[in-house]
Amino acid sequence: MKAAKTKYAEYYQIYVWELPVRFYHWINALCIVVLAITGYLIGQPIAIHSSTEASFQYWFGTVRFIHFSFAFVFFFNFLYRIYWGFVGNSFASWKTFIPYTPQHWKEIFHVLCLDVLQICKKPLKSIGHNALAGLTYFLTFLVFLFQAITGFGLYAGMSDNWFTGLFTWIIPLMGGDFAVRQWHHLMMWFFIIFAMIHVYLVFYHDYIEERGTTSSMVGGWKFIEKPEKE
Amino acid sequence: MPHKPQTILEQMLAKGYTRRDFLRFCSYITAAAGIHASGLSKVVKALETKARPPVVWFHFQECTCCSESFIRSSHPIVADIVLDKISLDYTETLQAAAGHQAEEALHKTMKENYGNYLMLVEGSVPTKDGGIYCTIAGKTALSTVKEAAEGAAAIIAWGSCASNGCIQAANPNPTGATPIYKIITNKPIINVPGCPPIAEVMAGVVVHYLAFNRIPQLDGLKRPKAFYSKRVHDSCYRRPYYDAGLFVETFDDENAKKGYCLYKVGCRGPVTYNSCGIIRWNDGVSYPIQSGHGCIGCSEANFWDNGPFYQHLASFPGFGIETTADTIGTILGIGTAAGIAAHAVATNIRKRKIIKHELEHSVKDEELKATDEEKKGGE
Numbered sequence: 251m252k253a254a255k256t257k258y259a260e261y262y263q264i265y266v267w268e269l270p271v272r273f274y275h276w277i278n279a280l281c282i283v284v285l286a287i288t289g290y291l292i293g294q295p296i297a298i299h300s301s302t303e304a305s306f307q308y309w310f311g312t313v314r315f316i317h318f319s320f321a322f323v324f325f326f327n328f329l330y331r332i333y334w335g336f337v338g339n340s341f342a343s344w345k346t347f348i349p350y351t352p353q354h355w356k357e358i359f360h361v362l363c364l365d366v367l368q369i370c371k372k373p374l375k376s377i378g379h380n381a382l383a384g385l386t387y388f389l390t391f392l393v394f395l396f397q398a399i400t401g402f403g404l405y406a407g408m409s410d411n412w413f414t415g416l417f418t419w420i421i422p423l424m425g426g427d428f429a430v431r432q433w434h435h436l437m438m439w440f441f442i443i444f445a446m447i448h449v450y451l452v453f454y455h456d457y458i459e460e461r462g463t464t465s466s467m468v469g470g471w472k473f474i475e476k477p478e479k480e
Numbered sequence: 481m482p483h484k485p486q487t488i489l490e491q492m493l494a495k496g497y498t499r500r501d502f503l504r505f506c507s508y509i510t511a512a513a514g515i516h517a518s519g520l521s522k523v524v525k526a527l528e529t530k531a532r533p534p535v536v537w538f539h540f541q542e543c544t545c546c547s548e549s550f551i552r553s554s555h556p557i558v559a560d561i562v563l564d565k566i567s568l569d570y571t572e573t574l575q576a577a578a579g580h581q582a583e584e585a586l587h588k589t590m591k592e593n594y595g596n597y598l599m600l601v602e603g604s605v606p607t608k609d610g611g612i613y614c615t616i617a618g619k620t621a622l623s624t625v626k627e628a629a630e631g632a633a634a635i636i637a638w639g640s641c642a643s644n645g646c647i648q649a650a651n652p653n654p655t656g657a658t659p660i661y662k663i664i665t666n667k668p669i670i671n672v673p674g675c676p677p678i679a680e681v682m683a684g685v686v687v688h689y690l691a692f693n694r695i696p697q698l699d700g701l702k703r704p705k706a707f708y709s710k711r712v713h714d715s716c717y718r719r720p721y722y723d724a725g726l727f728v729e730t731f732d733d734e735n736a737k738k739g740y741c742l743y744k745v746g747c748r749g750p751v752t753y754n755s756c757g758i759i760r761w762n763d764g765v766s767y768p769i770q771s772g773h774g775c776i777g778c779s780e781a782n783f784w785d786n787g788p789f790y791q792h793l794a795s796f797p798g799f800g801i802e803t804t805a806d807t808i809g810t811i812l813g814i815g816t817a818a819g820i821a822a823h824a825v826a827t828n829i830r831k832r833k834i835i836k837h838e839l840e841h842s843v844k845d846e847e848l849k850a851t852d853e854e855k856k857g858g859e
């Protein structure tokens with residue numbers, strides 16, 4: 251570990267996450283929380299022993315309605331993020347997500363060794379995503395896509411909407427609604443587990459690297475210490 | 481057999497039905513087949529003028545419940561006309577002929593009407609070990625299907641067996657039971673799944689073909705849209721309870737008595753495409769959900785492997801019977817939480833040096849004030 255930092259070290263200020271990226275992130279986070287909770291409830295509705303007539307309540311219908319509306323927000327927010335991967339700054343670029351160079355893979359193993367297994371000593375501090383995080387987000391994007399396709403495919407059966415009609419091909423491909431529903435439900439757990447690890451690792455990096463990782467997704471700024479002049 | 485085959489109307493009149501009965505039948509079947517009212521005259525005309533189409537009906541790996549369902553159609557004329565009158569030139573279950581005679585009738589029909597006959601198939605076809613698990617007259621079902629399909633104008637695959645393999649195709653599918661559409665790919669095929677399909681649906685499909693000389697509109701799984709475009713759930717009379725979130729928790733609870741939704745005791749209505757909720761069974765008397773039992777999804781592919789029937793989420797293969805996606809998810813979630821905790825502890829141990837170093841270099845509040853004052857003093 252370099253002893254670069256002394257008291258009153260000087261810092262670069264770097265604008266890492268642009269406003270659209272931050273918006274995307276929080277809208278996405280909100281959607282995932284809402285979709286996971288409503289999705290879980292749709293799979294395992296809570297037992298209500300009520301004497302109220304069915305005509306006076308609609309809670310399950312409302313839960314489903316919320317699930318469906320947030321699904322649309324989630325999907326178009328995601329499409330927007332893909333677009334931003336082509337026009338945004340270098341930290342938002344699609345190139346940070348797909349490990350298409352040996353350099354990417356070297357960094358992935360480095361991160362695994364340093365931060366996950368904690369057996370390497372050689373420091374590595376990325377400014378935007380590190381290569382392993384990028385690859386993980388790429389996988390989540392694939393799951394986003396899978397959830398969108400299966401979800402809209404299931405939804406198309408009860409709607410005349412042309413947009414969801416674009417996804418009906420998934421049903422015969424996976425062998426019927428039951429299988430599609432089962433996988434759609436299983437993938438919910440991917441999001442739950444992803445969210446746990448994601449939040450933990452943000453705290454971890456903030457703690458170990460002291461660059462304001464957590465707050466960067468709110469304000470957009472990270473602070474990188476200037477290397478010391480000898 | 482008369483030389484010029486009789487039309488369906490002629491046959492009905494000969495049987496003692498009146499023209500009025502005939503018209504009544506036409507409007508009934510038109511409605512049942514999901515044909516628009518404006519198509520009624522077409523149906524009438526077709527049944528008045530068209531000769532009965534030659535039909536061969538095969539039985540392979542099946543239980544004959546499709547035939548049983550068909551002959552119990554609620555409208556007496558349906559069975560009478562469609563079954564008797566469409567000239568079942570060959571059907572193992574109902575024909576009078578047997579042995580060589582039957583084989584002869586079959587081949588005569590296939591030869592004389594090459595390219596025109598309707599081929600109805602009940603049952604799946606075993607393909608493993610050269611197809612030896614189902615043989616008729618010394619030939620395997622596989623070779624019979626291929627031979628008969630060549631001259632068929634269209635094929636109707638009756639029931640779940642012929643359209644998706646049904647129970648005999650359930651894991652591990654020892655005989656290699658295969659639905660017809662996977663064997664024959666160059667002919668129009670109509671899948672009419674269900675175990676069995678509803679009689680009116682079967683009659684409707686046949687009449688549609690008779691009247692319009694072409695197969696009805698099909699969906700992505702080759703099922704007639706008129707009967708399979710909506711889920712059982714969409715036409716279920718218990719649906720208001722579903723939307724209200726009122727569910728039967730166990731089969732003997734108060735909610736079951738009140739007739740609440742069967743979703744939580746495994747109802748497959750939300751993932752099953754069929755018209756049970758609309759046409760119902762046995763002359764519209766009831767259907768499973770109305771009788772207090774959830775839909776088991778008998779018209780969906782793999783329904784047999786998607787068990788247990790009384791559980792909303794299927795168990796996961798390889799994890800034991802009661803393990804659903806949620807159990808697996810919860811276990812993974814707990815595992816992740818434990819992993820995170822372990823990692824957090826490890827971080828504080830393994831990165832102790834770094835953390836200590838950083839802490840030593842942290843500027844203290846008093847020092848900051850002192851520098852500020854120094855700066856001021858310097859000014």
Ligand code: SF4
Pocket residue numbers: 712713714716717718719720722740741742743747748749750769774775
């Ligand atoms: S009983 Fe089954 S089909 Fe009817 S509303 Fe409930 S889940 Fe849907």
